[in-house]
Amino acid sequence: MNKKIIVLIVVLLVIIAGVVIALFLQKNNENQENNENNENKIVTEANNEVINNSETEGGETGMQDKKILILYFSQSGNTQTVANFIHEIVGGDLVRLETVKTYSDNYNDLLDEAQEEKNSNARPELKTNLDNIEEYDIIFLGYPNWWADMPMPVYTFLEEYDLSQKTIVPFVTSGGSGFSNTISSIREKQPNAIIEEGLSIYGSSAENSKNQVEQWINQLGF
Numbered sequence: 002m003n004k005k006i007i008v009l010i011v012v013l014l015v016i017i018a019g020v021v022i023a024l025f026l027q028k029n030n031e032n033q034e035n036n037e038n039n040e041n042k043i044v045t046e047a048n049n050e051v052i053n054n055s056e057t058e059g060g061e062t063g064m065q066d067k068k069i070l071i072l073y074f075s076q077s078g079n080t081q082t083v084a085n086f087i088h089e090i091v092g093g094d095l096v097r098l099e100t101v102k103t104y105s106d107n108y109n110d111l112l113d114e115a116q117e118e119k120n121s122n123a124r125p126e127l128k129t130n131l132d133n134i135e136e137y138d139i140i141f142l143g144y145p146n147w148w149a150d151m152p153m154p155v156y157t158f159l160e161e162y163d164l165s166q167k168t169i170v171p172f173v174t175s176g177g178s179g180f181s182n183t184i185s186s187i188r189e190k191q192p193n194a195i196i197e198e199g200l201s202i203y204g205s206s207a208e209n210s211k212n213q214v215e216q217w218i219n220q221l222g223f
C-alpha cells in the first residue's frame with residue numbers, strides 16, 4: 002500500500018478516536034451534573050420537610066399539637082374581643098356561650114337581672130351545645146366579672162360538662178375586680194381539670210389588649 006494512504010488512514014483513525022473520546026467525556030460530564038442536581042433536590046426537599054415539621058409541631062406556643070377550644074360568655078363585647086385575640090394567636094375553635102334566655106341590653110336592668118340570678122344561684126339554660134367537648138385538650142374559658150363572680154351561665158356550663166384531665170385557661174374582663182374568687186369556683190366545679198394562670202383585662206382596655214394577650218400566651222409554656 003502507498004505510504005501516503007497509510008498515513009491518511011492513521012490520521013483519520015486518530016481523529017475518529019478523538020471524537021469518540023470527546024463525546025464520551027461530554028456524556029460523562031452531563032451525567033455527573035444531573036446527579037449533582039438530583040442530590041441538591043433531595044437536600045432541599047429534606048430541608049423543607051424539617052422546616053414544615055418545625056412549623057407544625059413546635060411553633061411559638063407549643064400548642065399546635067393540641068386541640069383547642071376558646072369558649073366565652075360576653076354581653077357587651079369586651080370578653081368577645083379578648084376571645085378573638087386568643088383565637089387569632091392560637092387558632093382552635095371559637096364558641097360563644099349563649100343562653101336560651103336573652104339578657105337585657107339596658108345596663109341598669111342587666112345589673113338587676115344578674116344580681117337576682119346570683120342571689121337565687123340560678124342556672125340559666127344553655128343554647129350552646131358542646132357535644133364534641135371530649136375532643137379538646139385545652140379550653141380557654143372567658144367571662145365578664147358580674148357582681149364579683151362569674152355570670153351564672155358559666156356555672157351551668159361547668160356543671161353540665163366534665164372537663165377532667167383537660168387544661169382550663171381562664172380569662173376575665175371587668176371594671177377592675179379582675180377574677181374575684183372565680184378561679185376557686187372553677188376549681189371547685191372541675192376538681193380534676195388542670196387550671197392554668199389566667200388573664201384579667203379591664204373591659205375598657207379590651208380593644209388594646211392584643212400585646213398583653215400575646216405575652217400571656219407565650220408565658221403559659223404549653
Ligand SMILES: Cc1cc2nc3c(=O)[nH]c(=O)nc-3n(C[C@H](O)[C@H](O)[C@H](O)COP(=O)(O)O)c2cc1C
Nearest residue numbers: 075076077078079080145148149175176177178204
Ligand atoms: C351585671 C354586671 C355586673 C358587673 N359587676 C362587676 C363587678 O363586680 N366588678 C367589676 O369590676 N366589673 C363589673 N362589671 C363590669 C364588667 O365586668 C365589664 O364591663 C366587662 O368587661 C363586661 O364584659 P362583656 O362586654 O364581655 O360583657 C359588671 C357588669 C355587669 C353588666
